[in-house]
Amino acid sequence: MELHILLIFMIFAGIIAIEVRDLLSSVVAVGAVGFALCLAFLILKAPDLAITQLVVEILCLIILIRATINRDLPLTIEGRWVFNTLASIVFVAAFLFFAFHALKELPAFGEPIMEVAKKYLEEGADKTGAVNLVTAVILDFRAYDTLGEATVLFTSVIGIMAILRRPGRKKVGS
Amino acid sequence: MIDNPKTGMSLIVKTVTRLTVGLILLFGIYIVLHGHLSPGGGFAGGVIIALSFVHLMLAFGKDVAVSKISKNLASNLESVGALMFLSIALIGYLGGSFFMNVLEKGKHFKLFSAGTILLSNVAISLKVGVGLFAIFLALVILERSSKEK
Numbered sequence: 001m002e003l004h005i006l007l008i009f010m011i012f013a014g015i016i017a018i019e020v021r022d023l024l025s026s027v028v029a030v031g032a033v034g035f036a037l038c039l040a041f042l043i044l045k046a047p048d049l050a051i052t053q054l055v056v057e058i059l060c061l062i063i064l065i066r067a068t069i070n071r072d073l074p075l076t077i078e079g080r081w082v083f084n085t086l087a088s089i090v091f092v093a094a095f096l097f098f099a100f101h102a103l104k105e106l107p108a109f110g111e112p113i114m115e116v117a118k119k120y121l122e123e124g125a126d127k128t129g130a131v132n133l134v135t136a137v138i139l140d141f142r143a144y145d146t147l148g149e150a151t152v153l154f155t156s157v158i159g160i161m162a163i164l165r166r167p168g169r170k171k172v173g174s
Numbered sequence: 175m176i177d178n179p180k181t182g183m184s185l186i187v188k189t190v191t192r193l194t195v196g197l198i199l200l201f202g203i204y205i206v207l208h209g210h211l212s213p214g215g216g217f218a219g220g221v222i223i224a225l226s227f228v229h230l231m232l233a234f235g236k237d238v239a240v241s242k243i244s245k246n247l248a249s250n251l252e253s254v255g256a257l258m259f260l261s262i263a264l265i266g267y268l269g270g271s272f273f274m275n276v277l278e279k280g281k282h283f284k285l286f287s288a289g290t291i292l293l294s295n296v297a298i299s300l301k302v303g304v305g306l307f308a309i310f311l312a313l314v315i316l317e318r319s320s321k322e323k
Contacts, residue, residue: 129289131282132212135215135291135295138215139290139291147259147263157308161312
């Protein structure tokens with residue numbers, strides 16, 4: 001149910017990102033899609049992917065805002081330092097509060113939980129026939145991930161070949 | 175073409191390259207084929223295979239390396255690698271699901287064991303190796319065409 005709400009929200013945010021005229025609003029809408037995807041990963045019980053998505057999303061947002069801010073945003077920060085400082089302090093305090101409670105839930109050092117990994121280590125060699133367990137995981141248990149990685153590599157090679165190809169295509173009409 | 179003193183680096187580099195490049199290629203192939211037995215696998219082995227050709231290109235110049243693998247052959251091999259990996263994934267449907275390991279598992283520590291994992295490693299190494307080499311080739315070709323202007 002939550003997943004469906006998130007997906008509908010993502011579709012709407014995507015449409016807004018395409019349709020809105022203001023570049024900065026478009027970037028913010030793209031960021032909203034990314035954070036909703038991050039929440040969707042959390043709901044699907046993949047926290048590692050959620051963390052990765054969060055970091056990538058923040059980096060993308062910063063880069064995109066840097067790319068658009070010069071031409072599109074009338075930035076005014078003068079005369080608002082009280083509000084800015086207060087907002088920063090409140091956010092840092094909230095972050096520290098939640099981080100303190102979240103970090104207490106982590107397993108102690110040297111005593112990992114390893115529910116899935118234990119199974120891989122115990123049965124991996126017999127189930128896949130590969131004694132190198134890293135290969136057993138990436139090409140058998142998690143081969144779907146590897147297919148995605150291979151697709152990313154393939155796409156990047158295609159992109160580089162398309163950008164760097166020698167003749168360069170001329171624009172129609174010029 | 176190989177002994178042309180005008181292209182590539184000095185005689186010392188060329189001689190050392192001639193001695194080592196085959197060994198590097200062989201080591202890459204070894205890493206790929208033993209991916210399911212020892213550390214390594216398709217990605218690492220593919221990078222080493224690509225580096226042997228990059229080595230050749232750095233030492234002897236562009237033309238020698240292109241005579242070994244042309245750009246079209248590189249594109250074709252990369253596509254073959256990608257399609258091979260995908261078809262290995264689809265073969266799994268014979269056993270019931272995507273990426274099912276349908277082939278004979280064999281004995282542990284034997285070269286021909288682990289079913290489709292060996293084939294997947296070969297496919298990935300083709301993709302990674304040729305893909306990296308193609309990127310390097312594209313960069314080199316761009317450098318020459320920008321000089322021509």
